[in-house]
Amino acid sequence: MNIKKIYLFLIQFLLVFFLIFLLSVKDLSLYAVIYAVTAVLLIGHVWLSQHKKTTKIIFTIIYLLIMTAQQVFNTLFVFSGTDTGMLFLMKKFIAVIFMAVPFFILYLNYLYSIQHVFSRSVKDATTISFNMLKEIQKNTVSMGKTIKKGRNSLSRENLNEIMDDIPRHSYTKYVNKNTLTEAFFEECQRSLADRHLYIIISSTGSPASELISVFTQKVYNHVSLSFDRDLKTILSYNGGEKVSPPGLNQEQLAQFHKKEDAEILVYSLKVSKEQKQKIIDKVKEINETGSAYNFVGLVTKFSIRPNIMFCSQFVYNMLKTADLEYFQSPAAKIKPTDLVEKDYYRKLAFCYQIKFNEL
Secondary structure, eight states: HHHHHHHHHHHHHHHHHHHHHHHHOOOSSHHHHHHHHHHHHHHHHHHHOOOOOOHHHHHHHHHHHHHHHHHHIIIIISSSSSHHHHHHHHHHHHHHTTTHHHHHHHHHHHHHHHHHHHOOOOOHHHHHHHHHHHHHHHHHHHHHHHHHHHHHHHHHHHHHHHHHGGGGGOSSSBBSOOSSSSHHHHHHHHHGGGGGEEEEEOOOOOOOHHHHHHHHHHHHOEEEEETTOOOOOOOEEEEETTTSSEEEEEEEEEEEOOSTTTTTEEEEEEEOHHHHHHHHHHHHHHHHHOOOOTTTHHHHHHOOSEEEEOHHHHHHHHHHHTOOSSSOOGGGOOOOTTHHHTTOOOOOEEEEEEEEEGO
16 A cells, blocks of 8 residues: 555545434534634635635624534524433534535635636626536535435444444444355356346435435445346345345345345456356355445445455455456545446446336
8 A cells, every 4th residue: 555545535534423422422622612713714715815804804703603603503503401412413514514514615715816806807707606606516516416325324223223233243344244044146157147247226225225316416326246137146245234244244135125226237247167167266255255334434445354345345356356447446435326427348238227216
């Protein structure tokens, strides 16, 4: 691992640690200090800039108003002393997001600076202002859609299910071993006559999938691998459906139908018998050695041990095992839809779609 990757990993780890730390705080004081320090630093930044005095005063007032709103919001809504458990955790999560508001104002200040420095005529100023407003409107609409989707995805039921499932996961050790049966591998061997692998991307509606969709802004947030077209040998990294430990598990079509509009898309990839056997052997090795679902890696984009992966990381690594990867990317940074969207050389062939509400 080079210095840059180590640095990025440390930054991501510290951010995750800081978020967890903030969510564990039970009183108002730390949040109040962070809001106040942020306001002071940003006000100082404004007064050290080259803006006119009027502009500096305006932004100072804005930062002070935001800080006041943050403090009032926390006092009356978040730390009101009436909530506990998951509801209290959700309120603190909103309070953490609220910390980003002053930095959004700083971004607007940055756009204002660009306009002030580079506008040389009324026409240029109008153009830049229009583009700036258009960009802000675009971001606002996008943010509104994200918030609306997030409100549905981050329902109390979904969050409770995710929180209940977290203790089953491990980021440092293998918790899943020998889950795939001999019957499964016999079916895999029978599939060698079919010189294709099958990649399945799905929109399942599971709580984890819905949460991931808030950040990826994608409809399909799970990917699986199958050695046969009829999906008798479909497998991936998942939470185990509370039947098997999180990690490498066989999947059944019924598991994908967790919401009314759930669906899957199936693509085929031409392979040789030897390449297919190599992937089957690798799957068998992981099954015997052990595995775990890379839950933390969804954020950190890093795996401590080779067999700790998430779904897209697993599928890409299996393709790479047999020299079948058709685009280059660090496996830990691949989203499920990348397996289709980054097929620049058209290696995949669309097979079929299953919409569960039409069955």
